[in-house]
Amino acid sequence: MNMADKGDDHHDLEAMFAAARQRPVDVPNDLMARVLADADRIAAMRRPAPLWQQVRDALGGWPAVGGLVAASVAGVWIGVAPPSALPDPAELFFGTQTSSVSDTLSDGFFDMAAILEES
Amino acid sequence: MMWMFRSSLGSRSDGELLALYAHGDSAAAKELSRRLLPALMGLGVRMLGDATEAEDVVQETMLRLWRMAPDWQDGQAKVSTWAYRVAMNLCTDRLRKRRHLSGGTLDDAPEPMDDAPGAEARLQDGARHDALQNALAALPERQRQAVVLRHLEGLSNPEIAVIMDIGVEAVESLSARGRRSLKQALEGRRAELGYEHG
Numbered sequence: 001m002n003m004a005d006k007g008d009d010h011h012d013l014e015a016m017f018a019a020a021r022q023r024p025v026d027v028p029n030d031l032m033a034r035v036l037a038d039a040d041r042i043a044a045m046r047r048p049a050p051l052w053q054q055v056r057d058a059l060g061g062w063p064a065v066g067g068l069v070a071a072s073v074a075g076v077w078i079g080v081a082p083p084s085a086l087p088d089p090a091e092l093f094f095g096t097q098t099s100s101v102s103d104t105l106s107d108g109f110f111d112m113a114a115i116l117e118e119s
Numbered sequence: 120m121m122w123m124f125r126s127s128l129g130s131r132s133d134g135e136l137l138a139l140y141a142h143g144d145s146a147a148a149k150e151l152s153r154r155l156l157p158a159l160m161g162l163g164v165r166m167l168g169d170a171t172e173a174e175d176v177v178q179e180t181m182l183r184l185w186r187m188a189p190d191w192q193d194g195q196a197k198v199s200t201w202a203y204r205v206a207m208n209l210c211t212d213r214l215r216k217r218r219h220l221s222g223g224t225l226d227d228a229p230e231p232m233d234d235a236p237g238a239e240a241r242l243q244d245g246a247r248h249d250a251l252q253n254a255l256a257a258l259p260e261r262q263r264q265a266v267v268l269r270h271l272e273g274l275s276n277p278e279i280a281v282i283m284d285i286g287v288e289a290v291e292s293l294s295a296r297g298r299r300s301l302k303q304a305l306e307g308r309r310a311e312l313g314y315e316h317g
Contacts, residue, residue, distance in 0.1 A: 016250075040145060
């Protein structure tokens, strides 16, 4: 007679199943830590980058941004105080003599000095 | 979505927690892990007979869960069912790899746990648990899956059918055959395990 033929075999197997179900499952703390670290890492990869970071990346990183800023500053400076060797772009365009920004500023300062002196 | 943030995470469904995680809520990930890890760990240990391998399976399963979180559509399936299915497939891969490495001579059984000398001195419930684990390990793969999910994880047959990607009748058949095999494997150990009283 094998176990399957015994009247209480069903009860025995069920008892073993029940005991196994009730047996506590040990979840190591470091496993939980690793799982949560994975969750944070995946979430960080999914998070959109800030706008400034997206612009920087679109331009090609910090070196490209540095070059762009330097070129912009140089362009503004050349516009404000063009070297004497260069022709005045406004004169070339309009065909007339125009005053430079520095001249305008100088005139303004003279006017202001005259007003202060009179008062 | 905002209404979910005002409620405690403990009362949220698994699917809601996953959606919260997808929106950047790390506390939801922690709560979901707290719910799923014991069941997945139990499944891994029962299927593989090795806690270290089971840990790897659990971590990989959860990693895949985090990755697909934004694409999860709540209501189509249970998160736990999805996780069970992934974990079961990972266990199957490992068992097949193990069998391949052993040249197929060891079936897919882990190392026996209770054949060492002096095993009689162990507590009886521990001996019964180990005996059951060994008998499970000796079952054919699909029978073991069905028995573990039905009788140890306590899942319903329809849910097991989804996890194993078979019909409910096939689940019942596999489970019944697995139980018969377990009985036959354990019948010679009834006295040793304290099931015969004269």
